Amino acid sequence: xxxxxxxxxxxxxxxxxxxxxxxxxxxxxxxxxxxxxxxxxxxxxxxxxxxxxxxxxxxxxxxxxxxxxxxxxxxxxxxxxxxxxxxxxxxxxxxxxxxxxxxxxxxxxxxxxxxxxxxxxxxxxxxxxxxxxxxxxxxxxxxxxxxxxxxxxxxxxxxxxxxxxxxxxxxxxxxxxxxxxxxxxxxxxxxxxxxxxxxxxxxxxxxxxxxxxxxxxxxxxxxxxxxxxxxxxxxxxxxxxxxxxxxxxxxxxxxxxxxxxxxxxxxxxxxxxxxxxxxxxxxxxxxxxxxxxxxxxxxxxxxxxxxxxxxxxxxxxxxxxxxxxxxxxxxxxxxxxxxxxxxxxxxxxxxxxxxxxxxxxxxxxxxxxxxxxxxxxxxx
Amino acid sequence: xxxxxxxxxxxxxxxxxxxxxxxxxxxxxxxxxxxxxxxxxxxxxxxxxxxxxxxxxxxxxxxxxxxxxxxxxxxxxxxxxxxxxxxxxxxxxxxxxxxxxxxxxxxxxxxxxxxxxxxxxxxxxxxxxxxxxxxxxxxxxxxxxxxxxxxxxxxxxxxxxxxxxxxxxxxxxxxxxxxxxxxxxxxxxxxxxxxxxxxxxxxxxxxxxxxxxxxxxxxxxxxxxxxxxxxxxxxxxxxxxxxxxxxxxxxxxxxxxxxxxxxxxxxxxxxxxxxxxxxxxxxxxxxxxxxxxxxxxxxxxxxxxxxxxxxxxxxxxxxxxxxxxxx
Numbered sequence: 032x033x034x035x036x037x038x039x040x041x042x043x044x045x046x047x048x049x050x051x052x053x054x055x056x057x058x059x060x061x062x063x064x065x066x067x068x069x070x071x072x073x074x075x076x077x078x079x080x081x082x083x084x085x086x087x088x089x090x091x092x093x094x095x096x097x098x099x100x101x102x103x104x105x106x107x108x109x110x111x112x113x114x115x116x117x118x119x120x121x122x123x124x125x126x127x128x129x130x131x132x133x134x135x136x137x138x139x140x141x142x143x144x145x146x147x148x149x150x151x152x153x154x155x156x157x158x159x160x161x162x163x164x165x166x167x168x169x170x171x172x173x174x175x176x177x178x179x180x181x182x183x184x185x186x187x188x189x190x191x192x193x194x195x196x197x198x199x200x201x202x203x204x205x206x207x208x209x210x211x212x213x214x215x216x217x218x219x220x221x222x223x224x225x226x227x228x229x230x231x232x233x234x235x236x237x238x239x240x241x242x243x244x245x246x247x248x249x250x251x252x253x254x255x256x257x258x259x260x261x262x263x264x265x266x267x268x269x270x271x272x273x274x275x276x277x278x279x280x281x282x283x284x285x286x287x288x289x290x291x292x293x294x295x296x297x298x299x300x301x302x303x304x305x306x307x308x309x310x311x312x313x314x315x316x317x318x319x320x321x322x323x324x325x326x327x328x329x330x331x332x333x334x335x336x337x338x339x340x341x342x343x344x345x346x347x348x349x350x351x352x353x354x355x356x357x358x359x360x361x362x363x364x365x366x367x368x369x370x371x372x373x374x375x376x377x378x379x380x381x382x383x384x385x386x387x388x389x390x391x392x393x394x395x396x397x398x399x400x401x402x403x404x405x406x407x408x409x410x411x
Numbered sequence: 412x413x414x415x416x417x418x419x420x421x422x423x424x425x426x427x428x429x430x431x432x433x434x435x436x437x438x439x440x441x442x443x444x445x446x447x448x449x450x451x452x453x454x455x456x457x458x459x460x461x462x463x464x465x466x467x468x469x470x471x472x473x474x475x476x477x478x479x480x481x482x483x484x485x486x487x488x489x490x491x492x493x494x495x496x497x498x499x500x501x502x503x504x505x506x507x508x509x510x511x512x513x514x515x516x517x518x519x520x521x522x523x524x525x526x527x528x529x530x531x532x533x534x535x536x537x538x539x540x541x542x543x544x545x546x547x548x549x550x551x552x553x554x555x556x557x558x559x560x561x562x563x564x565x566x567x568x569x570x571x572x573x574x575x576x577x578x579x580x581x582x583x584x585x586x587x588x589x590x591x592x593x594x595x596x597x598x599x600x601x602x603x604x605x606x607x608x609x610x611x612x613x614x615x616x617x618x619x620x621x622x623x624x625x626x627x628x629x630x631x632x633x634x635x636x637x638x639x640x641x642x643x644x645x646x647x648x649x650x651x652x653x654x655x656x657x658x659x660x661x662x663x664x665x666x667x668x669x670x671x672x673x674x675x676x677x678x679x680x681x682x683x684x685x686x687x688x689x690x691x692x693x694x695x696x697x698x699x700x701x702x703x704x705x706x707x708x709x710x711x712x713x714x715x716x717x718x719x720x721x722x723x724x725x726x727x728x729x730x731x732x733x734x735x736x737x738x
Contacts, residue, residue: 050734118733294733302730309726316718319725320669323662323736324642330737331641345637352634404633405626408606 046111053115056088060121068120068295068375070382071389073288074197074249076122082156085116091126092154094337095134100151106337110330114287120295120379124249128198129153132282133160133206136226140267140275145228149204163193163207163229163253164276170195171399174220174273178255179210180227186261187211189227192254195393199238199251205229207255208272224272228264229255245385277343283394285332285346290325290353292390293360296379297322300364303376309367318356318363325353344407351400354390361387421476428455428480437484438699440561447488447511450481456490457497457507464501470651475592475643482596482707485699487562489513489527491589491710495582496535503546503575508533513551513567514586516579522549522567526710529553529565536569537582544579547572560706586711588646588664591671594707595639598674601682601700602632608686625685632681635674642667645737658724662735665721672714675704 060066060081069076085091093109095101102108116123134153137146152158169175178191189209199205205228212223229236235258240248267275297318309315328349335342361383364376371377391397405411431453435446450456459474460466474494481490489511496512511531515522517538528534534549549567556564606629609620619625646667649660679701683690690697708714725732 298730298733301725301728301732304726305729309722312722312726313715313718316665316720316722316725317669317673317714319721319732319736320642320666320673320718321638323645323666324638324670326737327641327645328638348634348637351630352638398627401627401630402623404630405620408629408633410606410609410620410626410629 046107049108049111050115052088053090053112054119057115057119057121060084061119066122068299068379069122070120070296070379071292071386072120072295073117073123073127073292075124075247075386076120077124077198077201077249078122079125079156079159079201081122082126082159084156085123086126086154086156090116091130091156092134092150093130095138095150095154099138099146100154101134102154106333107330110287110333114291114326117287117291118294118298124198125159125201126153126156127288128162128202129158129160129204131286131288132162132279133204135282136206136266136275136279139278140226142263144263145266149228158204159198159202160204160206161196161199161202161231161253163196163205165193165195167192167194167252171396173208173276174224176208176210176224178207179213180225180260182211183259186259186264187227189229189255189258189260192252194241194252195250196253197249199231199253200240200248203231205231205236205253206266208276211269211272221273223270224276225269226266226272226275227260228266229258229260230264233258233260235259243385245382280395281332281336281343281346284350284400285329285336285342287326287329289350289394290322290329290356292354292357292386293379293383294322296364296376296383297360299376299379300367303374304367308369310369311363311366314363315367318360321352321356321359325349325356329353344404347395347400347403347407350395351397351404355397357383357390358387421472424473424476425480427453428477429484431455432480432484432486437486438696440487443488446486450477450488450490451510456493459494460497460501460507464497465507466497466501470647471588472644472647472651474589475647478589478592479596479599482593482703483600485597485600485696485703487560487703489531489562491586491593492527492531494589495586496533498585499535499537499546499575499577499582502577503573505546505573508535513549513565514582515567516582517547517549517567517569520569522569524556524564525551525567526558526562526564528567530563534567536567536572537575537577537579538569538572539579544575544577545572546575546577558706560702562706583711584661584664584668585650587668587672587717588643588650590707590710591639591643591646591668594671594675594704595636595643597700597703597707598632598636598639598678601678601697601704602629602636604697604700605629605632605682605685608690612687619685628681628685632678635677639667639670639674642670659735662721662724665717665724666736668712669714669717669721672708672712672717675708679704 089102092101093104180187180189211225235256237254239252241250436442454467455477457466458469462468492514493512496514497507500507512533513527513531515525517536529551534551536549547569551567553565646663649663
């Protein structure tokens, strides 16, 4: 059979108590008007105090072992909490990358010293990270990065530019993919890359926010000008950066944030729909069916990840379907609305549309993902 | 979280079905009676019907595993219809049909355009009259028509029946879930054929699968198939769980049939596109899968109807529909 993956269905019923706890917390926060629901809140909703309130509940660093300050609650519990927070449009951006990506990377590739230094702070909701992958001339073709490091006593000197770095304006640590062995003709481009953990307050680091069409500036360009990085801030093995980055792509590609970015819009619309009616129920039903399926797909990838399998194909499939779904939600709500009032649905709809170009670009474009899937099917 | 996964025995069951089908010429209508006998003797035609009622036991996931492999093989036999007829009879405490059966809903005592009526030995109707339902054996007449999939059609007239609590919507949705398993099999086969052909057909000096447009088209198909598979697994588990809230069961079933019926037309179009003109010649096997996709997606309802029903249920729950959408 040529279908590249078989995803098992999972039932989420066993996590109902945890869901109820998160929902109660969210309801209390909303009642106190601490924040409003937003689309794409995992990028736009930067709120360190919220992150710390969540951490106090044990809902940050849930997958981090207890010896490093985490809850060791497992991937499924983390999945449920993130699903509920995304559906609520809660401001989770500050801790998001650290919790989702940096913590698993540190656990897998970090030194004991790095884990003891960073993981308890991540689990406390106090330490935020950013990903230094893309560059002005390296987007989908990540192996072409030019930011380079040269060896100096006790560490490295790094010079180059990273771009589309979410959260760079406020984060503490940049996980940067850097060329540490100059490219020689005949050697694979994927060789000679290394991951560094760079403090944003190191001398030589400059952050230039990039304003988007919605007026927000969660992206930034990060200029690294002869920045010293000590040996103990190498993440993993020198020269092994490509393998380390690609091994973690499943975390980046398969999470519920690749499905639920516009869920606050859909749920606000459903809340009002009983009163306002629906113009095109079949379109709405189709959209809801896909939401249900995608929630099951991302749940099963989350569980696969805990088994230390790297379901890269399954993650690529889920992200391809999920991010296209996120954009479709806005179109379906437009199609189904029967009133055009200036309510929360209108605001969320504007947010969803202005953020939508990014859905199918970030974390691997639809075109790159389809190439990954085609390769997995043996087509190339 | 419990995995709903296909238990190991499902793999063995699928292998046994493949093995049996491999010994027959599935595409030849003349081979159908022998094929039915073999499937029936192996106990594959009455899975999910209790042994007490005369069935083979097992659950819906077992029945669906057989249907999926039969769909993959391009089988044209009333497997879903017979399962539905037996289930209706079991629910109403009536003896289940012994052989092939047609099955459908009759308003005013007759059902027209009923697949397999007049060709299958038996026919069981769910008759709706004066706000109540009954299960009735029917007399049938075959017509000269066939479905898009080439399956025979007839008219059925209900005889005296026994009362039942099963409603038409319930029967139709159950039929659509079982049919979704066959659609999934047919889609997997169409996709396998397209993948294979894309490696064989050379144009501009290379196999067409080397062209990105073709690869991306097939990758999109794989996504549709996996989505349907995930949704169907969840629906089968929900329907097999006696402790599951009926509305959740209905939602899980609707999600699966929306995914399957939506996928069917897209898979048929894309796999024909990859095959070029050879794919819609009578000699090429692709049509066994694609005519099934076009035909079966309209059995018991269609994607617009299922999606509308899902939207109505969700809207009644407002924002809390979120909870119904994954259980």
